[in-house]
Amino acid sequence: MNAGFLKGFPDLPPIWFAGFCGAAWLLARELPLTTAFGPLWWGLGVLLAVAGVALIGWSAWWFWMHRTPIEPHHDPRALITEGPYRFSRNPIYLAMLAMLTGYVFWLGVLSPVLLPVLFHQVLTRRFIEDEEARLVAAFGLEARRYLQVTRRWL
Numbered sequence: 001m002n003a004g005f006l007k008g009f010p011d012l013p014p015i016w017f018a019g020f021c022g023a024a025w026l027l028a029r030e031l032p033l034t035t036a037f038g039p040l041w042w043g044l045g046v047l048l049a050v051a052g053v054a055l056i057g058w059s060a061w062w063f064w065m066h067r068t069p070i071e072p073h074h075d076p077r078a079l080i081t082e083g084p085y086r087f088s089r090n091p092i093y094l095a096m097l098a099m100l101t102g103y104v105f106w107l108g109v110l111s112p113v114l115l116p117v118l119f120h121q122v123l124t125r126r127f128i129e130d131e132e133a134r135l136v137a138a139f140g141l142e143a144r145r146y147l148q149v150t151r152r153w154l
């Protein structure tokens with residue numbers, strides 16, 4: 001994305017998440033396509049959303065414990081490899097993706113089903129790639145090892 005497009009835009013993952021949720025709602029309302037989903041999908045949607053909220057809380061706690069900024073585009077003061085960071089380098093982004101997917105399931109229509117795929121790409125390009133480079137710049141070989149042995153998503 002070009003920087004001029006985002007000038008003045010609060011470039012934060014929760015803002016992008018809210019925008020994608022809004023787009024999902026709008027697509028479901030204005031272009032539902034089909035209502036093939038049923039109560040099982042709604043339940044799965046709620047489960048994914050609740051799990052996402054819990055994962056965000058658990059992950060954020062580790063940022064607080066290490067006293068390092070949680071906001072993207074800031075230089076890290078610690079390399080977090082404990083808790084959920086043992087399984088995923090990006091558990092907060094994974095949680096947001098799960099919550100968006102859960103919301104799409106809960107809406108119960110087909111039209112917004114590709115939004116989680118697009119959100120995944122936005123998170124990777126806008127935030128994750130830069131954060132990984134910042135980790136390597138700050139922690140060198142230790143960060144490189146972590147990036148090699150821990151998956152980006154799951």
